[in-house]
Amino acid sequence: MTAKLLEGKVFAGQIKETVRQELTALKSEYGITPGLAVIIVGENPASRVYVANKHRSCEEIGIYSKVITLAEHTGKDELLAEIMRLNLDERIHGILVQLPLPDHMKNAEKEIMNSISPAKDVDGFHPVNVGKLAIGEESLVPCTPYGCIKMLELAGIEMNGKRAVVIGRSNIVGKPMFHLLLARNATVTVCHSRTHNLAEITSQADILVAAVGKPGFVTKDMVKSGAVVIDVGINRIAEKKLVGDVDFQAVKEVAGAITPVPGGVGLLTIAMLLHNTVKAAQMICKSSS
Numbered sequence: 001m002t003a004k005l006l007e008g009k010v011f012a013g014q015i016k017e018t019v020r021q022e023l024t025a026l027k028s029e030y031g032i033t034p035g036l037a038v039i040i041v042g043e044n045p046a047s048r049v050y051v052a053n054k055h056r057s058c059e060e061i062g063i064y065s066k067v068i069t070l071a072e073h074t075g076k077d078e079l080l081a082e083i084m085r086l087n088l089d090e091r092i093h094g095i096l097v098q099l100p101l102p103d104h105m106k107n108a109e110k111e112i113m114n115s116i117s118p119a120k121d122v123d124g125f126h127p128v129n130v131g132k133l134a135i136g137e138e139s140l141v142p143c144t145p146y147g148c149i150k151m152l153e154l155a156g157i158e159m160n161g162k163r164a165v166v167i168g169r170s171n172i173v174g175k176p177m178f179h180l181l182l183a184r185n186a187t188v189t190v191c192h193s194r195t196h197n198l199a200e201i202t203s204q205a206d207i208l209v210a211a212v213g214k215p216g217f218v219t220k221d222m223v224k225s226g227a228v229v230i231d232v233g234i235n236r237i238a239e240k241k242l243v244g245d246v247d248f249q250a251v252k253e254v255a256g257a258i259t260p261v262p263g264g265v266g267l268l269t270i271a272m273l274l275h276n277t278v279k280a281a282q283m284i285c286k287s288s289s
């Protein structure tokens with residue numbers, strides 16, 4: 001058996017179409033164009049590429065995009081002041097501080113991220129949004145796990161009553177993924193680096209999500225026949241070669257459906273950032289009308 005390929009571009013296209021419709025509605029109902037501000041500090045080459053992609057995607061779809069580039073040596077207070085300005089800026093509905101921050105700011109990362117207004121926190125990293133997700137209130141949800149869930153929904157994959165296993169417990173992917181699957185009535189197990197008998201657990205999964213950061217970590221013997229396998233890993237193994245956390249060639253022979261890397265859930269992350277920016281604008285407009 002060869003698994004059905006869940007291609008990111010198909011689902012990203014569908015999500016962007018909905019975003020376009022919501023942009024039109026916001027324009028006619030409130031007369032606004034949502035705005036996203038992305039702050040990048042320093043010269044990290046990968047971050048520069050990610051930020052440029054975000055900017056281009058906003059422009060293509062019709063979201064106002066402001067990229068603020070700060071020098072590597074920028075101080076914490078200067079960055080906090082910039083965030084405060086954006087929190088008050090009526091043209092801006094979403095704020096994203098690109099991670100990682102330079103080394104001298106690492107110990108202030110929490111303070112910096114938490115200074116973003118929860119209403120404009122399109123990363124969904126603020127404790128207010130994390131808490132709302134945990135208790136099932138409407139919130140801004142981290143883009144990568146939200147993209148995985150949207151993909152499952154758009155592909156018509158049933159989550160209700162299914163066994164889901166998430167490998168990885170990060171705040172950005174594993175933990176929000178747990179809440180999102182649980183909210184859709186899956187029975188969810190979160191595994192991590194201290195988990196015993198990992199393969200025994202993963203091989204019970206109807207839906208298996210890998211967010212480990214290790215190339216080829218999920219092997220064929222860890223996957224139940226017919227399972228849906230979502231690969232969140234992006235691992236650079238050579239200059240121009242990206243692979244996921246799943247041994248794709250072997251696992252596609254047992255899985256029922258599988259996401260490739262590249263070309264899988266990564267493409268949904270930016271689509272969900274656009275979605276979150278529009279959602280933030282909708283919530284801001286509703287709360288002030």
Ligand code: GUN
Pocket residue numbers: 096097098099100123143
């Ligand atoms: N750097 C890599 N991924 C992300 C992300 O999702 N959000 C932010 N803010 N920085 C990142």
